[in-house]
Amino acid sequence: MESLASLFDAVQSDCDRAVWSRGVELARGESVQVESRDRREIVLRVVGKAGRVAPQVTLHLADEAWECSCASVDDPCEHVAAAVIALRREKKTGAALPDQAERMGRLVYLLRDQGGALVLERAVEFDGKRTP
Ligand SMILES: [Zn+2]
Numbered sequence: 001m002e003s004l005a006s007l008f009d010a011v012q013s014d015c016d017r018a019v020w021s022r023g024v025e026l027a028r029g030e031s032v033q034v035e036s037r038d039r040r041e042i043v044l045r046v047v048g049k050a051g052r053v054a055p056q057v058t059l060h061l062a063d064e065a066w067e068c069s070c071a072s073v074d075d076p077c078e079h080v081a082a083a084v085i086a087l088r089r090e091k092k093t094g095a096a097l098p099d100q101a102e103r104m105g106r107l108v109y110l111l112r113d114q115g116g117a118l119v120l121e122r123a124v125e126f127d128g129k130r131t132p
Pocket of ligand 1: 055068069070071072077078079080
């Protein structure tokens, strides 16, 4: 996977140093989880503090491009940095990153209109079932 190495370099060289070191911190432990991966694209979740929504990072291997769902002004942000750091570690050590789908359900937020008021519902989606 040559493309992962070049993506790593691209993220690192574009990354602010302080942001990168936050990424290193995040990449420790099991906070980076894989949602899906194929040859062109890897989707990961960076799980932070409990109760917070885990930002979703998408890495486009072929284009050396990345996206993150967080609101950070940093590009790349610490989540993207954490994702490439964790993936590189995985490749070096051979220890696979935790697969999110196997570990836990997905947290989903549903916004709906109830008599003119917006209601936010939080649910855990697991195995296709939603539990509020
Ligand atoms: Zn982010």
